[in-house]
Amino acid sequence: MIESLLADVEQAAESGGSQRRKAILRRVTHLFTAQAGHLGEAQVQAFDDIILVLARPAESEARAVLSNILADIPNAPVKVVRDLAYDAAASVACPVLARSSRIVEDDLVTIAGMRGQDHLGALARRPSLNERITDVLVLRGGPSVRRTVVANGRAKFSEAAFGTLADLAVSDAELLGMLEERADKPRHLRQLRQGLAHPGEDRPKSRGVQTSSSTQVYATADIEQQEKVVVALLAKGSLQQAALITARIADIPTEMALGAFRAADHAPLLLLFRTVGFGWTSLRLFIEAKPEVDMTPEEWRGVFETYHALTMREARRTVRLVARRFRA
Template sequence: MQQQTNSIIDELEDAVRNGSSAKRIETLRRVTDLFLDQGQRLSDDQVEVFDHVLSHLVTRVESRVRAELGDRLAPLDYAPAGVLERLAWDDEIAVAGKVLTESNRLSTPTLVEIAKAKGQDHLFAISGRADLPEVVTDVLVERGERKVIRRLADNTTARFSEGGYGGMIAHAEADEALAESLGLRIDLPLKYLRDLLQRATEAVRARLATIAPPELQAEIKRILAAITSKAAPPEPKRDFSLAEAAVKRMKGLNELNDAAIARFAETKRFDEVAAALGLLNNSAPTELMAKVLEGPRADLVLIPCKSAGLGWPTVEKVLCNRPAKYRIDEATLKLAGTDFAKLSPATAERTLRFWQLHDRIDK
């Protein structure tokens, strides 16, 4: 075994230094076969040598070969951790997907960093992992779009923080399928189950009362009975009149500019920020702007800000000070800056018109 391992390592090093593309692929497959057949008997030192050389080799083969390697190594609990991490960071989801979903060789900090930096396909792959810890699901709830959040809700082994549950409930407000999935989770704390059922449509309530597991049915029916018999009075309509009057005066004096909005954000005067964004966006409803500013997704804030013609330094102040459950982290803020630069005013304006026309914000 030792002799075979040394021979393969020598071949690997030669393939990295001198081999053709075909030679590298052939060697890579032979090494993978060795791990599948005998990897459990390799010493830690031998695995570390393989890891080092493989990590160099995978950077020199095409994506379909990297994807094949990831698919074969992902299920192995003795596979080289370094090369699996490199594959997990790959921009090609065909390469990273199975590793992100299945490999137990990825550390929690690595998953967190990938979830903060990569796009929705990578987040979707992570959301299907078994036993996801709260620190990972927090990032997925903050950054994930609908398909990610739905898969996360269906992942019965995923664990959520208080903020994570709250974010999931917020996403479910306009998504009946998500509301059903959350309502069927036996780990959903009662206060969030009550909140979910309070917001849910009658159709969702009826289905949950029928299809929920026995340990949940009684509680769901009890909550629904309480909602029916003692409906909570509607919350009073939020009054933005003072903020709207203030920003109108400022616009009349040509003082409603980036500097003014940045000051509003820094002093936590978000009624004024919302009113200013509404006024600068052809009198869009202030209530709609407030909903965007106070919602769970930082990326949606970019849309009215771009449409209003604000500069990135002002938008950065808004994102860093907005009244949200999560403080924006450095990686998400950096990604927001990149996205803001890419977003065109025309696209932002069309999206804003869609929100107003359909009276909803995409989750």
């Protein structure tokens, strides 16, 4: 039977008839699904080679149908599933991304880092997710993706991811409620709603910001937009402009902000970021960008716990005191 199918596949590939390839793809897929429970790995591999040849040039509609069929089969052809998972079309990739157990972790992490929100949303619904994948989903996903992955009871999160989610929950009541329901959140986030009950008291007000260059940046919407501007400037090496914006948000001298950015000790930057309401993810990205930073997991944990144990009110009080001395 397999030999006969191989001959048909080779002939169809050579003839270039899309309708014939589509018909053979349906025939082979039906044959595989009917026998999947009784096939050994070698037999599955034979189907894998046949289906891959037929499915790769197929139209997205046919590939989407195939993805839905194979997504729930425990011994689905590995190469075919992988090919479908990497497809840029969400209709093709999402069924296997959300449900197939045949995709290896490295591929899931890679796809999470390169595809859009529909793909990320499918990944967030997987039956099990480890920290490597959820770290990317939290960092790259929009509000819907983050809520989906937090609602996924089998998803595991790193402390850094929990910290980022806690920062985002300040302005997302639905996400806050979901985080509160998770029994696995770190100890210092157990009283999450209490800590965020009055965010307006501590959260700095948005200000219009203008850089020293001819390009003006107006971050009037909220602190999150201002944070994105600063992180983008730091990524480009524009330390002076990033410091200028942060100084204006915090209402401190620019040179003081520059000193915090340049200091070998992370404490000044930690205080400054907490003062202006920037999140843990941005703080970590900047620390990692500093030259010669080689911190152990224990050291990162210490910075993380210190940052989240520090209230915005305490940070602002300290920064204002230092700013008065700096001006004097």
